[in-house]
Amino acid sequence: MSFLPLGGAFKKPKAGKHYLGPMQTxxxxxxxxxxxxxxxxxxxxxxxxxxxxxxxxxxxxxxxxGLEAGPFWDTERDxxxxxxxxxxxxxxxxxxxxxxxxxALGANNSGKGVGGGSVHWASFTPRFHPSDFExxxxxxxxxxxxxxxxxxxxxxxxxxxxxxxxxxxWFPWGDPHGHPYGPHPMGAxxxxxxxxxxxxxxxxxxxxxxxxLSASHGDRPHCIYRGFCIQxxxxxxxxxxLITHVPDALMxxxxxxxxxxxxxxxxxxxxxxxxxxxxxxxxxxxxxxxAVLVCGYAIETPRLLxxxxxxxxxxxxxxxxxxLGQYLMAQAGNxxxxxxxxxxxxxxxxxxxxxxxxxxxxxxxxxxxxxFAIQTVGPLPIAFAKQMMAAKGVWGWGLRKVMMxxxxxxxxxxxxxxLPWQDNRVELADxxxxxxxxxxxxxxxxxxxxxxxxxxxxxxxMDVMRAAGATEVIQESRFAxxxxxxxxxxxxxxxxxxxxxxxxxIPNLFICDGSVMPTQGSANxxxxxxxxAARTATYLIEQGDAIFTSTARPMNEPAIRYDQSPPFTxxxxxxxxx
Amino acid sequence: xxDEKKLPYDAVTGKDLPPRETPxxxxxxxxxxxxxxxxxxxxxxxxxxxxxxxxxxxFSAAEASLLEAMLAxxxxxxxxxxxxxxxxxxxxxxxxxxxxxxGFRYENMPPDQEAYRLGLTAVASMAEQRFSKPFGxxxxxxxxxxxxxxxxxxPEPSHDAWDRMDVDRWWAMVLEDAVSAYYAHPWAxxxxxxxxxxxxxxxxxLENGLPEPWEVDEQRYEWNAPVDSLSGDTxxxxxxxxxxxxxxxxxx
Numbered sequence: 001m002s003f004l005p006l007g008g009a010f011k012k013p014k015a016g017k018h019y020l021g022p023m024q025t026x027x028x029x030x031x032x033x034x035x036x037x038x039x040x041x042x043x044x045x046x047x048x049x050x051x052x053x054x055x056x057x058x059x060x061x062x063x064x065x066g067l068e069a070g071p072f073w074d075t076e077r078d079x080x081x082x083x084x085x086x087x088x089x090x091x092x093x094x095x096x097x098x099x100x101x102x103x104a105l106g107a108n109n110s111g112k113g114v115g116g117g118s119v120h121w122a123s124f125t126p127r128f129h130p131s132d133f134e135x136x137x138x139x140x141x142x143x144x145x146x147x148x149x150x151x152x153x154x155x156x157x158x159x160x161x162x163x164x165x166x167x168x169x170w171f172p173w174g175d176p177h178g179h180p181y182g183p184h185p186m187g188a189x190x191x192x193x194x195x196x197x198x199x200x201x202x203x204x205x206x207x208x209x210x211x212x213l214s215a216s217h218g219d220r221p222h223c224i225y226r227g228f229c230i231q232x233x234x235x236x237x238x239x240x241x242l243i244t245h246v247p248d249a250l251m252x253x254x255x256x257x258x259x260x261x262x263x264x265x266x267x268x269x270x271x272x273x274x275x276x277x278x279x280x281x282x283x284x285x286x287x288x289x290x291a292v293l294v295c296g297y298a299i300e301t302p303r304l305l306x307x308x309x310x311x312x313x314x315x316x317x318x319x320x321x322x323x324l325g326q327y328l329m330a331q332a333g334n335x336x337x338x339x340x341x342x343x344x345x346x347x348x349x350x351x352x353x354x355x356x357x358x359x360x361x362x363x364x365x366x367x368x369x370x371x372f373a374i375q376t377v378g379p380l381p382i383a384f385a386k387q388m389m390a391a392k393g394v395w396g397w398g399l400r401k402v403m404m405x406x407x408x409x410x411x412x413x414x415x416x417x418x419l420p421w422q423d424n425r426v427e428l429a430d431x432x433x434x435x436x437x438x439x440x441x442x443x444x445x446x447x448x449x450x451x452x453x454x455x456x457x458x459x460x461x462m463d464v465m466r467a468a469g470a471t472e473v474i475q476e477s478r479f480a481x482x483x484x485x486x487x488x489x490x491x492x493x494x495x496x497x498x499x500x501x502x503x504x505x506i507p508n509l510f511i512c513d514g515s516v517m518p519t520q521g522s523a524n525x526x527x528x529x530x531x532x533a534a535r536t537a538t539y540l541i542e543q544g545d546a547i548f549t550s551t552a553r554p555m556n557e558p559a560i561r562y563d564q565s566p567p568f569t570x571x572x573x574x575x576x577x578x
Numbered sequence: 579x580x581d582e583k584k585l586p587y588d589a590v591t592g593k594d595l596p597p598r599e600t601p602x603x604x605x606x607x608x609x610x611x612x613x614x615x616x617x618x619x620x621x622x623x624x625x626x627x628x629x630x631x632x633x634x635x636x637f638s639a640a641e642a643s644l645l646e647a648m649l650a651x652x653x654x655x656x657x658x659x660x661x662x663x664x665x666x667x668x669x670x671x672x673x674x675x676x677x678x679x680x681g682f683r684y685e686n687m688p689p690d691q692e693a694y695r696l697g698l699t700a701v702a703s704m705a706e707q708r709f710s711k712p713f714g715x716x717x718x719x720x721x722x723x724x725x726x727x728x729x730x731x732x733p734e735p736s737h738d739a740w741d742r743m744d745v746d747r748w749w750a751m752v753l754e755d756a757v758s759a760y761y762a763h764p765w766a767x768x769x770x771x772x773x774x775x776x777x778x779x780x781x782x783x784l785e786n787g788l789p790e791p792w793e794v795d796e797q798r799y800e801w802n803a804p805v806d807s808l809s810g811d812t813x814x815x816x817x818x819x820x821x822x823x824x825x826x827x828x829x830x
């Protein structure tokens with residue numbers, strides 16, 4: 001076959017190099033600790049939070065090892081521009097799902113491999129609103145956070161630079177702010193959202209906020225608008241901790257053990273002493289550590305802590321309150337699809353590139369508390385076929401015919417806040433995984449407020465789609481994201497950990513990932529997870545060796561540190577609005 | 579079966595549309611012609627899919643032939659020339675053989691492998707009960723009558739398999755597996771006008787549905803499903819619990 005060679009990244013990856021994006025390679029040989037050595041920190045799960053923690057703790061000189069259940073991706077060799085070929089990015093192992101509205105897991109919301117979910121997130125990076133941290137005080141629903149927006153704000157600003165985030169100069173909702181990198185060019189789906197919303201007098205932002213480079217940054221090139229964000233960004237433009245924080249972690253002496261499936265956090269005399277795990281060959285191993293950070297996300301974190309039950313902790317670790325596994329949340333993720341007479345071609349441009357948060361806050365005129373966002377999505381053919389199946393009930397010739405119109409459809413996603421409910425939970429199932437460990441059983445039920453919110457959000461988004469000129473508008477009910485199930489709180493009676501993720505029961509055990517969130521707003525959780533991780537890391541560094549020896553629980557906020565960021569990010573990219 | 583119309587027909591002339599290499603509105607468009615512009619890993623993955631169709635290892639010969647007949651109705655390909663039909667059964671077989679899960683199982687469903695076997699047993703016996711013939715020997719119309727009753731969540735005749743697992747979940751699993759195989763194939767990308775892999779070249783015409791210089795613009799024709807087909811409806815209303823049964827990473 002003949003084609004014009006374009007050079008550059010068309011070159012085959014070089015032998016012996018491990019690629020993190022087309023230009024960045026794994027820095028040098030990774031440090032490896034002696035298997036018998038006691039390290040300072042064991043980080044379980046090198047994902048959105050684990051990557052940031054590993055990087056900062058290594059930079060501060062701690063001996064730190066990350067255990068990652070999945071592979072250590074080489075993006076040039078392992079990743080493809082292909083829907084089906086990307087299935088290994090997800091946590092596909094068995095989980096049982098039930099309740100009145102069972103959650104689809106796996107590809108929908110769980111990553112496996114270094115970088116975790118940040119490898120396959122669409123990378124919308126809105127901040128939570130100030131109101132999200134006090135929904136109980138304001139609306140009498142859910143629960144307040146043990147910290148405020150203003151405590152987290154400096155860490156948001158920091159992580160927006162470390163990723164960095166591209167977006168509009170003026171983001172008008174919540175605490176208004178700008179973004180360090182300029183907004184992306186629009187795609188046809190964003191045009192639909194803006195056109196429809198504008199007709200209805202609804203404000204939108206365009207070209208972000210997304211953790212995708214709109215200009216090159218250090219050794220990462222800018223976006224090429226190929227639309228495969230959630231299949232893993234080979235381009236290296238979309239931020240994942242694999243390419244943003246892990247290289248710096250390794251440069252500073254962190255070790256990552258891929259294919260290491262943690263099976264039990266071990267407790268002795270009231271303190272954790274390390275982690276039992278199965279290595280690549282399925283052999284049981286023990287990593288001795290002075291403190292353990294559990295960063296396995298909203299299902300594997302509670303599962304591991306439940307599976308770690310031992311004398312003195314019969315209900316699982318950090319579960320004296322009984323709330324471990326409870327208050328699991330997913331966001332409403334209804335997809336509204338509209339057919340247009342003109343062509344759209346929604347596979348181009350990042351799925352995430354425009355949104356509105358006009359309906360984010362509680363409106364007393366509506367019959368429910370809290371709200372939702374409307375965001376662009378860009379399903380590729382397989383995902384779109386499944387949506388058409390679910391939304392239209394098509395099969396056979398009808399399915400083939402609808403699919404031939406793929407390029408006439410545009411899709412928008414509702415992102416709706418579902419409140420934390422005690423009966424939405426992670427427990428252990430009777431089924432076992434390949435290591436003989438009980439798998440997670442996930443139960444999810446919608447409650448009255450959730451149902452009203454979803455109905456309103458769905459109708460509003462359909463209105464937008466019609467206003468944009470769609471001649472046929474349909475919807476599919478589904479969910480997006482997972483948070484909660486090991487929530488932080490102000491009191492040990494009704495939460496699993498304190499505001500820094502420290503277990504109420506075991507002073508050298510920390511939880512740091514989406515599972516600590518008490519509520520979720522209607523913002524995508526990725527930025528908040530990483531901001532919380534950076535804050536907890538700085539807290540740990542401030543406390544120094546006291547974490548390993550003391551039971552004291554200082555609650556003062558850590559001072560923001562600008563010297564802990566990865567290279568190329570310090571003060572790079574200046575938001576126009578601070 | 580001789581009088582059956584199996585081909586879709588031209589909505590204007592009423593004439594059967596003859597099978598084509600690439601049905602759809604993008605004549606001449608071929609994603610594989612662009613493969614030289616793809617990265618190595620992607621090209622290898624897609625070419626393997628095209629040229630290395632896996633053998634049947636999970637299903638028995640009888641199960642395989644029954645499912646093959648079912649799949650011919652779930653994703654009919656009579657409008658494709660014989661050499662350009664997209665294999666589906668081998669990929670489902672491979673998934674079950676390798677125990678490749680989607681990351682979860684509904685609490686009211688048995689493991690996928692068991693669910694497939696149970697459902698196929700039910701379909702076989704429903705065919706015998708209702709039409710006194712094996713499913714594969716039924717007319718297309720009879721096959722579609724049976725399948726539509728499963729699609730509608732009211733299997734006719736009833737079978738005790740459907741007391742042991744949720745009929746809607748079973749239907750969704752089989753059809754999702756089928757479309758996942760079909761629309762993973764570059765020939766299906768050509769059919770729907772999906773540009774396909776685009777690294778490292780990227781896309782540049784992002785707005786207004788414009789084609790890249792190497793893409794083809796749409797050339798529509800109006801067509802309908804074969805006259806006696808029960809699956810031609812492009813909006814087959816469903817009970818509300820059908821939503822969101824799958825785990826694709828399609829959105830946020």
